[in-house]
Amino acid sequence: MSTDVLLTLSVFAATIVGLVVFQSRPAKVFGVTLLALVVLGLADQEQLISSFANPGLLTLVLLIVCSLALEKTHILRLISSNLMVKSYRKTWLRLYVGTVLSSAVLNNTAIVATLLSPVRNNPYHSPVRLLLPLSYAAILGGTLTLIGTSTNLIVNSLFIDASGSSLSFFSFTAVGICLVVACGMTLWCSHHFLPESNLSNDDTQGYFIDARLGDKSPLIGRSIEENGLRHLESLFLVELVRQGRLISPVAPNEVLEANDKLIFSGDITKVMQLTQFKGLSLFADSNGLLKSNLTEVVIRNGSVLDGQSLKSVGFRALFDAAVVAVRRDGERLSGKLGEITLRAGDFLVLAVGDDFKTRKNVSKNFIVLSGVEPETKMGAAQSWITVGGFIAAVGLAAFGLVELFVSLCVLLGLMLFSGALTTNDITRRLPIDVWLVVSAALLLSQVLMSTGTTDILLSLTQLNVAEHPYLTLAVIYLCTWVITELVTNNAAAALMFPIAWTLASVSNVSVMPFVMTVAFAASSSFISPYGYQTNLMVFNAGGYRLKDYVKVGLPVSIVYALVVLFLVPYFFPL
Structure with missing residues (x-):
């Protein structure tokens, strides 16, 4: 075994251990991985630059940036305006279908953030009976298209790097539709496991x-x-x-x-x-910040605020913002605001200073929501440009008329020119963490394959793909799913893609079933509130416990796995 292989194996193993130990800091773990690969001489300058400039990765970043303008429009509020009716069955169906279709093309975090308030404040049904299905619907909707979730785009980035071509816009749609239908039926049947309302409607709410x-x-x-x-x-x-x-x-x-x-x-x-x-x-x-714009945020899992009080962390100095109010749905808070011990999932309303938008630690500690008092009010012309431009950009790419990267570049230019997006918006919410994670994963993937390390890893598993192709797919799915629940969906896709690709390549079978299995398995986070942002957002809002995710999410996870393992080989033959 060569020195390069030993070093690569060490870096790969250390990355997995780091992701498990530091679950809330995947960007830092992958950042250290990237530095190690460069310092140890396992990756050269050309590979490093190509990883950061990968077309699929740049498309993902552009899509996230362009989606920021969509959050300022009224499109999501229009979707939410007619969801709640007296019949629980009709409300559940409308909420599920509306969320699924929206998540196929829009940011699912923004969708859940927009629908949280209508669901919580509806006069007909307990929010506890709707919020968890809302999160699961957002996850399932993301499986329908290439741009439905960042996981699909990350897999596409890795696929482009390995094959030189891109997955199509509708590569995921056939299996995705089956997942939406099968898991939706399962979710409806398992809604009886949802807890009865433990949120009171007295004056202490809000x-x-x-x-x-x-x-x-x-x-x-x-x-x-x-x-x-x-x-x-x-x-x-x-x-x-x-x-x-x-x-x-x-x-x-x-x-x-x-x-x-x-x-x-x-x-x-x-x-x-x-x-x-x-x-x-x-x-x-x-x-001195009360007259500033009010911004609503959710504390991320792993934030420096988790387990701390506002006074102990020096909140104003950290974020150039002051807390106007805090909410922990499902629990009544008591005492002084500055002395409350904060938790991941708490909602805060911030009066923000001039530097808040440019603070790089904002996105690491908060999920920024909208709807309290928008920082900028988008005019009618800007809204038309934003919504119409987004539909046109995605539509042209979906039918293969223009590359998605090109159409998004043009759309971003139009948004900046019209004022629908500002440079401050982009600076404040540029997905640096996602960029770093995917770039490091691309570089690690290249090194694993160029040094022959993946071949050695596969020999250790003693898997014979040619003789047991379905068993191999099941193992790939299981490993990806475990990493997704323990770490993050993006890390799971990044770590498992090179292994799946090499498995198929050395066995002379089609790579597509393995690629798609990794993509779908990386989006299968249903039994943990911390595996996916939307799950965390509804965790406190619904007053849920970990056992609620297991009781409701486990049947969905099982059905999801069965659909993927049976239909991926059908639509993408081995």
Whole structure:
């Protein structure tokens, strides 16, 4: 065994161990992998540059950037406006179909973010019965097209690097449709495993808002009732903190004292009415940011905020933003806003400063949502250019008239020229992490195959593809699925593609069944709230527990696996 092979095996093994140990930091793990390959002389300059400039990867980055403008339009809100009806069956079906079709061409994180509020606030059905199906529908919809999910585009990037050609727009559609139908039926049958509503509809629901009474406020010495603090629109005074002592519930005749902390809960869009009370300031007001645009975010799994309080991490210095309110759906928060221990999945409303958009740590710690108060209001002309341009770009590429990369370049230029996108938008949300992960994966894939390391790995497995092709596909699927649930879908696709490709190549069988199996298996995250962004977004919103994902997601995972393993060889013969 040569030195290069030993070094490559060591880097490959270290990458897998690193991804398991540091599950929330795949970009850093792959970054170290890339450096190791270059420093150890396993990859040359030409390979490094080609990995970062891979056409499939650049197409993925362009697609994500162009999708940012779509989030500013009203297209997703129009989709959500007519989903909720009195019949649970009809509501479930409308939500499932609408989400699936939208996710086939749009960013599924944006779709779930837009639909969260209509589902939570619908007057007919418990959100707990709809939110998890919403997340699963978004995942399944992504399997329908090449651009439905970043996983498909990452596999396509690797495929282009290995074969020199691209997968077609509809390569995934036949199997994807079968998955949507079969898994949708399974999900409907398993909805009985969803918990009964554990979210109350009392006044404690909504955002947790912290206001402080100044020592010279005219409200001091007067009761809650006299000050008119019990009759606010969609905001409710749920508790009062006085000299470290918590008072809850707050009686109407409770007399206010200087430096009291008043804790409200309710509709965040009504928060500005609190500033009308002289001497009453919000948590963000003390930071001088309250008059800035309000931005809603979700704390990512692995964020530096997870398990910390706002004060302990120095939130303002880190992000040039102040927290106006926090919400943890399914649980009532208590105490001072700055001292609450935050968790992954918590929703925050931020009053942001001028530097917030350009802070590189924003995307690493938050999923940025829209809908509280959009940072920019898109005009009618800009909306038409954005929506019409996106449909045209995707349509031309889908029918093979223009390369997707070219059509997206033109669309991006139009968006920048019309003002639908700004350079600040792109700078703030450029998917650097995805770019780094895929580039490193491409480089690792090249090294694994050029050094013959994959051949040695395959010899260790003692798999004879020619004799047991279906068993081999099952093993590839299982390994990819495990990595997806333990790490991330993108990492699973990146690590398993070179192994699957080499398995097929050395055995003189078609590579397509193996490529497609990796792609579909990497999107099969149904039994963990942390394996996929949309699962995390609905985790707290629905008050779910890990066992809920297992009970509902396991049947879906089994059916998903069976459909892939039976139909991929049918549509892509071995």
